Amino acid sequence: MPIFEYAPAPESRAIVDIQPSYGLFVGGEWIEGRGAAFKTTNPATEEVLADVAEASVADVDAAVRAARTAYTRVWSRMSGADRGKYLFRIARIIQERARELAVLESLDNGKPIKESRDVDVPLAAAHFFYHAGWADKLEYASLGPKPRPIGVVGQVIPWNFPLLMLAWKIAPALACGNTVVLKPAETTPLTALLFAEICQQAELPAGVVNIVTGAGATGQAIVEHPGVDKIAFTGSTEVGKSIARSIAGTRKRATLELGGKAANIVFDDAPLDQAVEGIVNGIFFNQGHVCCAGSRLLVQESIAEEVDRRLKRRLETLRVGDPLDKNTDVGAINSRAQLDRIAELTAAGEAEGAVRWDTGCELPSHGFWFRPTVFTGVSQTHRIAQEEIFGPVLSVLTFRTPQEAVAKANNTPYGLSAGIWTEKGSRILWMADQLRAGVVWANTFNRFDPTSPFGGYKESGYGREGGRHGLEAYVTTGDPR
Template sequence: MAKTTSAAFEYAPAPESRSIVDIKPSYGLFVNGEFVDGHGAAFKTLSPAIEEVLAEIAEADQADVDAAVKAARKAYDKVWSRMPGRERAKYLYRIARIIQERARELAVLESLDNGKPIKESRDVDVPLVAAHFFYYAGWADKLEYAGRGADPQPLGVAGQVIPWNFPLLMLAWKIAPALACGNTVVLKPAETTPLTALLFAEICQQADLPPGVVNIITGAGATGQALVSHPGVDKVAFTGSTEVGKAIARAVAGTDKRVTLELGGKAANIVFDDAPIDQAVEGIVDGIFFNQGHVCCAGSRLLVQESVFEELLERLKRRMSTLRMGDPLDKNTDIGAINSAEQLHRIRELSEVGDAEGAERWAAACDLPAKGYWFPPTIFTGVSQAHRIAREEIFGPVLSVLTFRTPAEAVEKANNTPYGLSAGVWTDKGSRILSMADKLRAGVVWANTFNKFDPTSPFGGYKESGYGREGGRHGLEGYLK
């Protein structure tokens, strides 16, 4: 037999076309069913992969927030809260179907504005967005079975603030249950990723949603602060950093506003010696490098049982060497761009702290694009629990690796964090999975998988990861009296 030499498998470029998306030069605010000019200073949204200006975005000031809340209140009082659940459901079903029809357009726009790979926005984000609207449409006429009494009532106007890591998916997590319960909404997307929310506003128009039921205002922190502190808002829902979540909790303290907060995390991904190693490696990669690590529940701390540490580390490095970084619109891309220059600076800063603390950094050799915001998938070994990189949320493609000997040590290390959003357990023993899940102080514990979501399943955390749940029947409770 002739001797063969192995060669690296090359992928030809497979870019998704931008032509399906019609990005306008500028966007206003969506208030009372129409796009209107904002009174604040306009700002630009960039494509993080090439630092190209995509559009100019209106900034909402206090007067604009006022107008949006008044529109939402009017729609709530006169139309939406009075509408039978089965009629509200029709609008939600209609929105879900339009999302499916415009899925490719939404996916391309999300990847352009956010920097995430198109295969993630196309295959994960957008299908889940549609699924959430379908799921909560089914609840709209069954609210008496939600566990809030025989005749649960909506709260009123919901002020919702969402982050930049999953712009469209977080919108669906917030808006779908709010509308199903009979509330109206004023939503503020993150200033770096407003475009899919503004396209969703067009979808609301296309679905003939009554004016004022959904209002979308754009801006930065001051706009969000004006919204959550507005006296006409009955419910505040926020997903984002723990620091901002604490500020929101302080701002609404002493009021009768209902609040749900989904904040940061520093999840432990725990691998036992009897785990299927190759499967675990895939789960580790998905847990920390999915969406460039811009995931609040990312498995950013890897806890490996000592006896399999060397073998797992070798296989993990080999797998990381095959990850493809580059154009987010290329269907072959595994790792896209970091969302902003500010976030890239934080990732670099904390990684340098890891170096200074004595941890050993490793990243596969790769050429970073000349333009845009990029950081290669990175792991740190020799990490202790005292290291900042093991305690602070980096929110990037950086994994801290620690070891343990016994299940009790794994639990102690996993719970040694101010956060409590998620965790993962990899083992062949079902009894061990149940035992670990019972002891881990985390809102979600995945077993032999990671970062799996479903609209029927509740999601949320403990401690500094926030309070309240989104998804499932539990996601209705935050929007009902």
């Protein structure tokens, strides 16, 4: 097939004004952090972008106190209609500053600009628009009698979708009348800090949203703070378990959205070209840095060779490189630590006997990069079939019957998502009922909407985000005592 050459089409960085250093956003103002500063870098070039303050325990305490003051004096007393006006205003500002946010996200995270531009930023705005509409309708959301806010919510988000995960967390919390102390990931803090500016631009009351930056110790200080009423966390299963242990026996509530090892299941009657696009989107979107990525491909045995041929042909057309180039399909791995983790697990896959194939494309000389990779001959016991790689690596297994597909798909400690590719509607419904996954896509993959709940089972966590179900985590019901 012909290979088309693409001239570079870089997005300009000029729209983004990155400060040399950033403090903490507490009580509606910027303050100096008491901890040591750390650097955030561009993973595509290893260029230092800015120095960022590391919040200490005392800084977290100040943020929680600011959130409590805003909650008791202003936000919980405000009508739902007035709260909704602020959320609508934030959503509109996100749209107005969409290009700035997209460029900053790609610089700090390493994801292709076309993904941050066309997926992350529009979905972030959509979450604020959607939840703004719920702010004055909570009594009609079937949440229970007299729904009211919980109080101060501590939120810790990951580095794979920094702005989008912020929107998933902050929008429902504010719509329900809570105030927030949020910690972005230490490798991707810049869009959260820009969001603090958006809160100021929207004239959000001081202390309703507080943003403290730092690493694990800062997150732990939020989790353990006695003034926090609820924890919302997205990240690794290991850290999620630690949070659950930490708050056990306290009055704190929690929602945990953790790891995944999703099965993408292709039957012999599936539309193969469509399925191949779904496979590619399922695992190579955002460099595989997706908790619900379709990292295990289960193909019916009779079409395995044909799917393998079409998939590899498609992967050879993917362009790996500069995240700010509008032609780029696969960007940079977010950090050296994550690249090392991917390399460790792929080496284990080869050592255990799986057959490795990658595109062989040329990689940039600087930054953190990994070629789109496929393993065939994978067995259920291989580490690459059981552990979350969180990178552009696909493990291929085969099956003969729907029952075998279900057994293999469910043979994992995770239960976040799954995909089914078949023309038979009855098979889709039967499979969806059998699969132990919180989200099941049919003839598509990685499709998100703020109206639809998202969350998992088993070691993928508990609770739901998005939709009416996602509101439940941010309200309490019944008469206050």
